[in-house]
Amino acid sequence: MKKITLLFIVLYCFTILTAFGTNPKDYGPHKVYLFAYATEKDKGHNGLHFAWSNDKKNWFAIGPEHSFLKCDYGRWGAEKRMLNPFLFKDNAGIYHCLWSVNERDNVLAHAASTDLVNWNRQTYVPVMKGGNVENITVSANNGSYVINFTSNGKPYNTTTADFKKYTDTKSSATAAAAKGTVIIEGESHIGTITEVDYSVVENLVKTVQSVKYKNEHNKTSPESDAKMFAGLKSLQAKITVDASQSKKISNLLTGVFFEDINYAADGGLYAELIQNRDFEYALSDKESKDKNWNHTTAWTGTFKLDSVNGIHANNAHYAIIKNNTVSNTGFDGIALKAGDKYDLSVFAKGAAFTVKLKDATGIILAQANIKPGTLWKKYSAILKPGKTVTDAVLEISTTGETAIDMVSLFPQKTYKGRKNGLRADLAETVANLHPRFMRFPGGCVAHGDGIDNIYRWKNTIGSLESRKPMRNLWGYHQSMGLGYFEYFQYCEDMDAEPVPVLAAGVPCQNSGVGGAGQQFGIPMEHMDEYVQDVLDLIEYANGSVTTTWGKKRAEAGHPKPFNLKYIGIGNEDLITDVFEERYTMIVNAVRKQYPDIKVIGTVGPFFEGSDYREGWAIADKLNLPLVDEHYYEQPGWFINNQNFYDSYDRSKAKVYLGEYASWGNTMYNALAEALYLTGVERNGDVVSMASYAPMLARENHTQWNPDLIYFNGSEVKPTVNYYVQQLYGNNPGDSYLQSFVKLSDNSEVNKRLGISVVTDAATGDLIIKIANVLPVSVMPEIALQNITAKGAATYTVFAEKPDSKTGKPVTTSIPSQQALSKELPPYSFTVIRFKTK
Ligand code: AHR
Secondary structure, rough: OOOHHHHHHHHHHHHHHHHHOOOOOOOOOOEEEEEEEEEOOOHOOOOOEEEEEEOOOOOOOOOOOOOOEOOOOOOOOHHHHOEEEEEOOOOOOOOOEEEEOOOOEEEEEEEEOOOOHHHHHHHHEEOOOOOOOOOEEEEEOOOOEEEEEOOEEEEEEEEEEEEEEOOOEEEOOOOOOOOOEEOOEEEEEEEEEEEHHHHHHHHHHHHHHHHHHHHHHHOOHHHHHHOOOOOOEEEEEEEEEEEEEEEOOOOOOOOEEEEOOOOOOOOOOOOOHHHHHHOOOOHHHHHHHOOOOOOOOOOOEEEEOOOOOOHHHOOOOEEEEEEEEEEEEEEOEEEEEEOOOEEEEEEEEOEEEEEEEEEOOOOOEEEEEOOOOOOOOOEEEEEEEOOOOEEEEEEEEEEOEEEEEEEEEEOOOOOHHHOOOOOHHHHHHHHOOOOEEEEEEEHHHHHOHHHHHOOOHOOOOOEEEEEEOEEEEOOOOOOOOOOOOHHHHHHHHHOOOEEEEEEEOOOOOOOOOOOOOOOOOOOHHHHHHHHHHHHHHHHHHOOOOHHHHHHHHHOOOOOOOOOOEEEEEEOOOOOOHHHHHHHHHHHHHHHHHOOOEEEEEEOOOOOHHHHHHHHHHHHHHHHHOEEEEEHHHEEHHHOOOOOOOOOOOOOEEEEEEEEEEEEEOOOOHEEEEEEEHHHHHOOOOOOOEEEEEEEEEEOOOOOOOOEEEOOOOEEEEEEEHHHHHHHHHHHOOOEEEEEEOOOOOOHHHHHOOEEEEEEEEEOOOOEEEEEEOOOOOOEEEEEEEEEOOOEEEEEEEEEEEOOOOOOOOOOEEEEEHHHHHEOOOOOOOEEEEOOOO
């Protein structure tokens, strides 16, 4: 333990010394030179860097690997670039940085900051038609700014007062002034030199130190624990729970996040067993333009594809089989259970045909004969295989010419027996989390890859053949068979509040389709239509059957309203002016027409930074009831930040922690999450909802790891993280009771024991959750004040080796007094529950 503390101190001092270079003398106000430059691909990081100097000769890098401002334009990863930054300070003392985003999009980017550390929102303005923006320099001119730059080697200029609107570019007579070139750590860089107070440099250096320190500090693991806690023996914990000090907390605290990522919908929760049933898979579904991904994917055998006079305009393609046999391989084979009934349906016309389910050896498991007419019609049959297999195929044979489309095989045993329903085992595993709400349909899927890929709920309702399939931003296909009706119905079946999330009129900031797709947003002339779509969704969910959209819900089989209360607008968007304009429009329209609906705001993909700050500022401005926070971090971050919400302003918007997870599926990760959630529960007066993300992942088809529940065609594999979520889901409370813990005089030890005590009004139960993320056991002595334990306690312990990826909690019934003093094993999560009345 001591060794690791010493290591941190040494690291801290080392960082100070290396980052500072030679300090100027420590008296009086003094000026130094600050050099701002960008590094590029070869350095593996994009963004603005600084170096400082006393004499413009010797330069000291600050960082130097730390980017103080990262460009958020363009596709994920290497497409996000900062070229040619120009930094200057205006008369009001605000720093402005202008830069170019790449060699092709003619975009001038801008952000401003008061301290060079915290930057406001970025703007991206395409100032040139044809040609790039290079060699940017800026000069002030009577309250406005002249931006000189070159494009295709020729000089141009444009003028702006606010870095949002620029005058038309004009050719300049002379080339832009050259910027400075300096040598930093032996390498030559081009950038801008600004004179600043030394305190500015000091602040930059401290920022780097703090980031490095925190990063190191968050790198905990079972291995580093073994060093940090070497020699630590079993501990005693005196815990006092005082029922006279309580506060109301959210009764919706834990829920689930559903996104069609990792084949979570088609080939996942949606029980359809035929892949590419509608022959609508397309090359364009995959960014890679995988040649094997097309209208014939998952089908084998010879058939012709046609799209003339198909069954629906949204579903144009179909197959024509001539005297031949074709097979569908499902999603990695079709999993069937002996004796279960499967609904076969197919749109067909032409010659009679046979449908067979065959196992991998060719044995026929079930079959049906269909005699279609000359016009498209839907035919159905029930197939009952006699054998359980995981890798069957569905075979269609004709001796004439037969056209087929929408070939579907559905287990009759879906979740709650719903038609067009959900895979029972998966849906039940999710329902067993006892989620108080479900968010859908994403994630990034909600705002899409480019404007045309924004998820449109209206395309996902109605008859299956009329739904509009779409490319999934995660690189596959969405049939939309699992659509908004099915989502609402699933929420109702699980007794979970539906929380749909709709795009804020802008696509994902990481879009790569249709140019950079960079938050340019739905054109304003189409925004009224988009806003109406949002309003129509509320009518679809809640309107009476006499309304246009309420009627459609009734036609789908649900005349009663779904009682929608929340709607998320936006998903961790880049906060730009384009975003804000559209966002505000949507929020105001919803508020005006549906004042009772709670609109959830969005505050970026991280727990800090520009989008977080700017998103919160918009939430304040619009007085939003809730905002959606996202963060994926190391387990150490969750351990070290368990107080994250303690300082949140209770008078502002509440928090929906819509996406979070620690990076991994080990017990160590699960416990870091359990510990963090004790802090979330403690702050249940400001955090209203929280959902781990992503939730579902089909093995061998993941775009994102870790996930909460893995599966294949026949098995469901909940992770250890799942069991932590389940323990919270099964043990919610609506009042939080203050507790005090006396454990150790070492803060690193103390922070590894998280405790949360709640009461549940409905059952009258007291629930104590204790996460012990220490490699030693802890002997608790829990004293209850102003509340008494009655009867036996339900005692649940989840204890595994920290690197274990398997294991389940074990529940027993023991006398309450014993439960209050039972040893908490190393690396464990314990839930004690008993009656108090
Ligand atoms: O949960 C996976 C992805 O993480 C979501 O789609 C997105 O919102 C976030 O970046």
